[in-house]
Amino acid sequence: MKMMRKGLIGALGLAAMVSTASAEISAVFGGADPLEGVYDRQNQKFVNLVNERGAGQIKLEFIRGEQLGNDVQVIEQVMSGAVQFYGDDFSFYANWVPDLNIVSWGFLFRDNAHVEAFIASDTYKAAVEKLRADQGIRVLAAGPGQVRVMVSTRPIKGIDDLKGLKMRVPEIRTYLALWETLGTAPARVAWGETFLGLSTGVVEGAEGGISSIYGAKFHEAATNVTRTDHVRIIAQIAVNDAWFQSQSPEIQDLLTKAAQDAVKWQTDTVTEEQAETLEKMVADGATVAEIDVSPLRERSEVAVEKLESEGFWPKGLWAEIQALK
Template identity: 90%
Template sequence: MVGTASAEVAAVFGGADPLEGVYDRQNQHFVDLVNERGAGQIKLDFIRGEQLGNDVQVIEQVMSGAVQFYGDDFSFYSNWVPELNIVSWGFLFRDNAHVQAFIESNTYKNAIEKLRTEQGIRVLAAAPGQIRVMVSTRPIKGVEDLAGLKMRVPEIRTYLALWETLGTAPARVAWGETFLGLSTGVVEGAEGGISSIYGAKFHEAAKNVTRTDHVRIIANIAVNDAWFQSQSPEIQELLTEAAQDAVNWQMETVTAEQAATLDKMAADGAVVTEIDVAPLRERSEVAVEKLEADGFWPKGLWAEIQALD
């Protein structure tokens, strides 16, 4: 419990993940932990879904201080810290241990310090998250089937480059409009974390689920730094510990749920397919030199992360 304070601190956590998606539940878990451990001292209000806007819009509200907390996919910060473009590049990480090695690296620490000092966002905790897969209205058996596929991708520069590299025709469609887009043929494919795709029911509109496993998401919880710095050391410690507990809970939950979620998709009529991703990985690696030359991230950073144990 936090020590006695003169007044209860109130703050807002802005969500952007689909309801009951894994990051929605991670964030709710964090809010519950804080409200329980800091009862009478701090109270968080969680605004779920996209009531406050999409991820970029909520992050901007955290920067301005209109909202105090945010949590979701770490790669959205690449809009402000170019070095982080690399975390959404396909097939960067081998497994969760490799993701954790990155989180413990100086590269990661320098990037989040830049985010804090230049944009006013402090990352309280991060951990390996979901694996991203793809759904499509037609079967994908290999890289050749991706040619010309109208593919919905997030508004992240590297995602656009990745899916162009893999041969698709990326389209910018809001997450909340993707189900309709898949249903009407505006787009033929989409990608995302397994839990997020299931929560948004994309597999019902595009019944081919392909285990590309192209990106391993880094989950995070962040806070407006000026607001955080204005709190007592006790509340700062409580928030930091609760954030770490929440992202760890997310990691354990994702690991336990991914196979079961794919089974649920199949039970709903989806066809879940594993393919040889080596040709996709080869295409992504061939593009690295050009992306570094074009300034997507610093030269040599991809090789540096590949060397992490």
């Protein structure tokens, strides 16, 4: 399997080179989101915009789903230049820029306006510049994404019901710390294996963006959907910086504008579809519940000082982001 993946990556890298016999530029967009999930559709929107606006100049190929691997693996391929583009949850970059651990901490952002204020801040700009300078990834656009909720095999009525719950969390250090703080027993299970894990009892709960959970059908294996809204995801589209810098100013402008338009489309779509997607879950047999999240928020805030002392992110950064208007 590994040899096949290496061969595919090598072929994609070769296909992405500019042909000496043609003026058209070819490049590859690597996906990692469930098919028809909101980021899958965001990325398809970007690819379509680029191909339409750059007809005869540039053509992108979109490799959907996890054909190239999970998010971390696709990001590494963008770093190496084997793949040129990637788009999904901004928090995965915390694996290389530790300051970004904070964006996946529970109840950091109040609303979408707060997320946008963060994206406009010097803190965000410094983090994405470090990502570009150290890892060769340029973020072309970012914006508010989905809220993350949880699903479980048993009802969750309050914070006491989280105690000891076997909870699937992504491969992000802060998510692990958050769900430990909230009292669960976190387990690292691959996204693609989570449905089976919920069905067999390997895990009792999972969390994710509303659209992503629906697309992966987690609500069918764990029919209790709880509106914790614990994280507001930042959606993004990024490119290999060396490849981007090798393009003409016209192509760079085309790519940047297409990324901004695609991320904005994603933000608008998420807002419109959220209630509709929850209704679809109910139609499939799930129960959607809203709970008082104040005790969860309070526990997450109490843990901030400890996490900052352990170096999860710089001291005072949480308070700095809270002060953004």
